[in-house]
Amino acid sequence: MNAEQKLEILAADYDFDRVGSPEGVPSTRQTGSPACEGIGGGPGDSSPQKADHSPRLFKVLQSNECVHSCAFCPWRSGRDTSRATFEPEELATLFHRSHAAGYADGLYLTSGVRESGPVGMDAMLQTADLLRKRHEYGGYLHLKVLPGAERAQVQEAMRLADRVSINLETPTEAHHSALTTGKRLETDLMERLRWVRDLSSEFPLGSGVTTQFVVGAAGETDRDLLTRARELYQDFGLRRVHFSAFKPVIQTPLEARPPTPDAREARLQQADLLLRGYEMNLSEMAFTEGGYLSLHVDPKMAQALNHPERFPVEVNTAPYEELIRVPGIGPLSAKRLIGRRRERLIRDPREVALCGAILKRAAPFLLLDGRAVGHLEQFIRQELRRLNTRPAYQLPLFGEGD
Ligand code: SF4
Incomplete structure (x- = not known):
């Protein structure tokens, strides 16, 4: 499979990973709608100059192989889907060319957990290192920290990147275990967030740390999600918590589950803004008895x-x-x-x-x-x-x- 064919599979233009939104991308262009996606522009767009001048993020997976089986995920182990893996050299060269041609303002690099957290992370770090050293790329770089990554790898990611993200997906351990058996919230994910916090004075991240929750996949309430979000802002200094409404994927254990209403995601984002930008307390939020925000009033x-x-x-x-x-x-x-x-x-x-x-x-x-x-x-x-x-x-x- 050549690099272009891999790119067809691995250009991670998927809806449920909001941490790769280009809001953290510094751009010399005037910012417009955060609608960049394309590598080489959208269909029919052969020009590097996008009309809306918005920052464009090259969003890509190093690999969509994964040893884990998160119930909502299209790349879960064992699912029948096209799989591919970029070699670090291959991906670094591909991005460098796109950037040099003016097709991308920054890179968001994520990956499935191929073989293990350290193995998957190592490939991403090699790609990032090649970009920074060999290609002398000095632009925006967002790296995902994979579950199970080693502390030294987290440190290296912080040295190379402008932003790192660790997707918690669920607010509590109980919700996490409802979706996957292969990894744990506390030991595989929260522990990495603690390392990022501990290392942040030595390796400051210009665009901070972010995470994402998949909303409605594990039966969690809005109160559960916002309680965890509040902790992440206060105790871990996160720049942004993203909420992504669950959408069922065929050939997964949750394929028959109804999608989460987009309105729920929107209400959570509004409440999150009140926590971040208005410094409101969780006790001021109006939850229903069951712990949800109203869908009918902001x-x-x-x-x-x-x-x-x-x-x-x-x-x-x-x-x-x-x-x-x-x-x-x-x-x-x-x-x-x-x-x-x-x-x-x-x-x-x-x-x-x-x-x-x-x-x-x-x-x-x-x-x-x-x-x-x-x-x-x-x-x-x-x-x-x-x-x-x-x-x-x-x-x-x-x-x-x-
Ligand atoms: S670890 Fe990530 S890529 Fe792998 S199945 Fe879970 S959500 Fe998907």
Whole structure:
């Protein structure tokens, strides 16, 4: 099989690995939509210049051979699918050519666990080393740390890469064992995250550390996922936690399981942003009794409806922490409002909108110089009535033996 044929199989343009999204790619281009994918552009695109000028990440697997059997994964051991493995020289040369021709701004290199964690990791490290030394590649490089990788390999990955990621896939050991028997969350994955944290002052990563959870494959709740995400931000300094809705793959043990609604993934991403960017506590999130976020209202509005005693807030005096809890006001608009009110008393709702707030959402929750901008009680009553007519989110019912 030649390199192009391998590339057909191993260009990892797959949907469920979000850690390879190009949001960490520094680009000299103007950033647009994060839609890069192609190696050599998309179908019919023979030009290295993409019209949207977005950073383009060369996403590829070193190998899709894997000794593990994660129940959701298309590359699980024993599944009947085309398999291929790049030699390090072959892949380094292929990427170098694509980069030199202007087809890619950066590389995201991942792999199945071929033979063992150390063997799979070694091939990726050799590829990265060839790129950095022989090809003098100085651009963006994101390396996956495989389960079972050795500490020295983790250190080498941090020396070579701008970003490393370790996909936890599930939030707890119990959920992990529901999906695979070959590896363990604590010893094969969390332990590697501890090494990354311990090594980070000696080998700082410009684009940080990320992980991914597959949402809905193991019966975990949103509370389970966000509890782990909070720990990863606080205790491990992760740059980003990605959530990827489970989609069934044929010829896997979960092929008959219904896909996770995309809305669940979207709500988790919104809640995650509140944890990261708004420094909200998990206790402020409005979970259903079963531990899920509502699919019908975004988590920030849900927290406001859940804590009516916090509102309305006076725009002219409220501290930053209170302003950013108002639906429709984000960190930037809160800072602008604070700057504006230093100059003069804000009395006109249009000034709130001029600072970037979404007035339609924020109005019921605001006072301007003591005067209510909207009708808080009426708004809350209406929203709760609307939400009570919608079914709460329920887990899809799984068949026996899943
Ligand atoms: S270890 Fe990774 S590649 Fe292998 S089966 Fe599990 S998820 Fe798939």
